[in-house]
Amino acid sequence: MKQGSLSSPLCGKGVMGKSKSLICIRGFYFLYFGAVGCLFPYLNLYYQRVGLTGLQIGVLSAIAALVTQLASPLWGMLGDSHTLHRTLLSVAVGGTIIPALLLSVGNVLSWLGPVTFVYAFFFGPITPLVDSTALEVAEASHRSYGELRAWGTIGFIVSALAIGRIIEVTNLKVLFPGYVLFMLGSLALSLCLPQRRRRWRGAGIRGLSVLLADRAFLLFLASVFLLAAAMRAANAFFALYLDAIGAGEGLVGLSWALAALSEVPVVFFSRVLLGKLSARGLFAVGFAVYALRWLLYSQITSPGMILATQLLHGLSYGAYLVAGVVYTSERAPEGLGATAQGLFSGTTMGLAGMVGALIGGWLYDRAGVANLFRLCSLAAAFALVIFLFSPRAKPELASNE
Numbered sequence: 001m002k003q004g005s006l007s008s009p010l011c012g013k014g015v016m017g018k019s020k021s022l023i024c025i026r027g028f029y030f031l032y033f034g035a036v037g038c039l040f041p042y043l044n045l046y047y048q049r050v051g052l053t054g055l056q057i058g059v060l061s062a063i064a065a066l067v068t069q070l071a072s073p074l075w076g077m078l079g080d081s082h083t084l085h086r087t088l089l090s091v092a093v094g095g096t097i098i099p100a101l102l103l104s105v106g107n108v109l110s111w112l113g114p115v116t117f118v119y120a121f122f123f124g125p126i127t128p129l130v131d132s133t134a135l136e137v138a139e140a141s142h143r144s145y146g147e148l149r150a151w152g153t154i155g156f157i158v159s160a161l162a163i164g165r166i167i168e169v170t171n172l173k174v175l176f177p178g179y180v181l182f183m184l185g186s187l188a189l190s191l192c193l194p195q196r197r198r199r200w201r202g203a204g205i206r207g208l209s210v211l212l213a214d215r216a217f218l219l220f221l222a223s224v225f226l227l228a229a230a231m232r233a234a235n236a237f238f239a240l241y242l243d244a245i246g247a248g249e250g251l252v253g254l255s256w257a258l259a260a261l262s263e264v265p266v267v268f269f270s271r272v273l274l275g276k277l278s279a280r281g282l283f284a285v286g287f288a289v290y291a292l293r294w295l296l297y298s299q300i301t302s303p304g305m306i307l308a309t310q311l312l313h314g315l316s317y318g319a320y321l322v323a324g325v326v327y328t329s330e331r332a333p334e335g336l337g338a339t340a341q342g343l344f345s346g347t348t349m350g351l352a353g354m355v356g357a358l359i360g361g362w363l364y365d366r367a368g369v370a371n372l373f374r375l376c377s378l379a380a381a382f383a384l385v386i387f388l389f390s391p392r393a394k395p396e397l398a399s400n401e
Helices: 014-039 043-049 054-082 085-095 097-105 109-123 126-141 145-169 172-190 204-212 215-236 238-244 249-268 270-297 303-331 337-349 351-366 369-388
Strands: none
Touching: 014 126, 014 145, 014 172, 043 054, 043 172, 043 238, 054 085, 054 109, 054 126, 054 215, 054 337, 054 351, 085 097, 085 109, 085 126, 085 172, 097 109, 097 172, 126 145, 126 303, 126 337, 145 172, 145 249, 145 270, 145 303, 204 215, 204 337, 215 238, 215 270, 215 303, 215 337, 215 351, 215 369, 238 249, 238 369, 249 270, 249 303, 270 303, 270 369, 303 337, 337 351, 351 369
């Protein structure tokens, strides 16, 4: 079998094997992001309801971000060096279940901090591990990555809407068992994903140094850092903002569901958009629309107008997500896909998230959410400038033999 091909003892070979691989990866995305849809839109609102301050919420987000920054590339390097992507993905998915349940039994920082640390260690690597596999499945099946990833968006929509309705008639703690149910399904499907065969044959740390020697990739990560910090700051307090202007839990879920719905056409038809704009061009669109979106948030106090503005999510986060994953894949040398995706994902959810969460918590307590959104808009605009100054050409790299 040639290097780069896909095989799995559970998914088989040939046309039937590719079909099963597509079903497995679509189902995994649906269930995994269904779990995210249960937890992500409501977790900080839950923390506020149990008595945490904005700064304490920011500290918890910062812990998760720092651990993710360190864990994602490390898990990716281990997967690339030993072709353990599928095994590591299953371990990571299963490892989040008990910590997620433990988040629901404490209401003080001294308990929630260590639990968040463990949860983030397992949660952080999931996205880069599955994305690197999905890119190979898409290539082998002549599909686009966006077409596969769109199933994650659909799962997020379904769960965010459903859990919001359930919370309205029960309480916020129901989001934790909801998360666990979706993750158990993800764990089952992770076992039938194809095992990647592209392998980096040098030491893992050498692969990391090769990636970081690419000036364009470094500037790309710098722009990602700035935008991701703003993204974490804005997202961390979005549910609290809706709550403050009179929106109930059901409207919180609806707002995120509408945002995710606007993401579907962008992600699903990303092959067309990438063909016309390139990954670089579509990535720049995401930055620009984020700047506009957050500027609008800073001026709006009506829940109805917020819902309308959430429809810009598709051309902001949807464009950022697909273009970022594809651009990272284009810059990565053969066999370093998971390591590169770990750097991209780790920067998005890691150190940038820590900085954004801490600054966002401080600003929320002292300057108000409107000023928080204004600074996020400026950060997105500056990040766009940094990215546009990055070189276009890919450098010549030595073989990994």
